[in-house]
Amino acid sequence: MALADDIARVLFTEVQIQDRIRTMAAQISRDYAATAPLLVSVLKGALYFMADLSRAITIPITVDFMAITSYGDETASTGAVRLIKDLDEKITERHVLLVEDIIDTGLTADYLLRTLRARDPASLNICTLLDKAARRIVDTLPIQYRGFEVPDEFVVGYGLDHRQLYRNLPFIGVLKPEVIAAAR
Numbered sequence: 001m002a003l004a005d006d007i008a009r010v011l012f013t014e015v016q017i018q019d020r021i022r023t024m025a026a027q028i029s030r031d032y033a034a035t036a037p038l039l040v041s042v043l044k045g046a047l048y049f050m051a052d053l054s055r056a057i058t059i060p061i062t063v064d065f066m067a068i069t070s071y072g073d074e075t076a077s078t079g080a081v082r083l084i085k086d087l088d089e090k091i092t093e094r095h096v097l098l099v100e101d102i103i104d105t106g107l108t109a110d111y112l113l114r115t116l117r118a119r120d121p122a123s124l125n126i127c128t129l130l131d132k133a134a135r136r137i138v139d140t141l142p143i144q145y146r147g148f149e150v151p152d153e154f155v156v157g158y159g160l161d162h163r164q165l166y167r168n169l170p171f172i173g174v175l176k177p178e179v180i181a182a183a184r
């Protein structure tokens with residue numbers, strides 16, 4: 001059985017995603033020309049977006065990665081996370097763009113921004129492929145680039161997972177309810 005058989009409907013096709021990424025990359029290339037920004041992303045969901053976005057950007061950039069794990073229940077209300085892997089590069093006086101696959105409640109991004117801001121970057125903004133604004137708790141995030149708005153449904157593909165699966169789908173879709181129910 002193919003992975004795609006578990007998808008109820010496709011929200012964004014591979015072509016739509018890649019088109020949108022090219023537009024976002026062109027904007028970033030214009031806005032950050034001559035600043036050699038540092039693109040920072042968090043494993044694992046943003047991996048695919050980071051790979052395609054960075055390759056579509058036409059100015060010099062560097063990339064770096066963080067890995068985080070949640071503290072459990074506390075995370076649901078505060079977004080507090082533990083860094084498993086910190087950045088390799090110093091970000092002081094750098095122009096930093098946090099690259100995310102999805103902003104949902106915004107708690108994770110808010111926590112990461114506070115951590116990064118304490119290191120005095122020259123600027124710090126967010127580029128997210130998906131925005132699930134209906135679930136937002138933190139509404140002060142500096143989202144400078146946004147790919148698509150998504151409805152409040154369980155979306156997978158292109159980095160987004162359900163129990164670690166579906167990340168490698170080249171499109172983004174809504175998971176069939178029975179697949180979610182069967183996993184419970």
Ligand code: PRP
Nearest residue numbers: 043044045102103104105106107108109
């Ligand atoms: C996802 C996504 C964001 C976060 C968004 O990561 O990559 O980091 O959730 O949710 P929030 O806005 O409600 O905080 P996830 O924890 O699923 O880990 P993953 O990247 O390994 O899939």
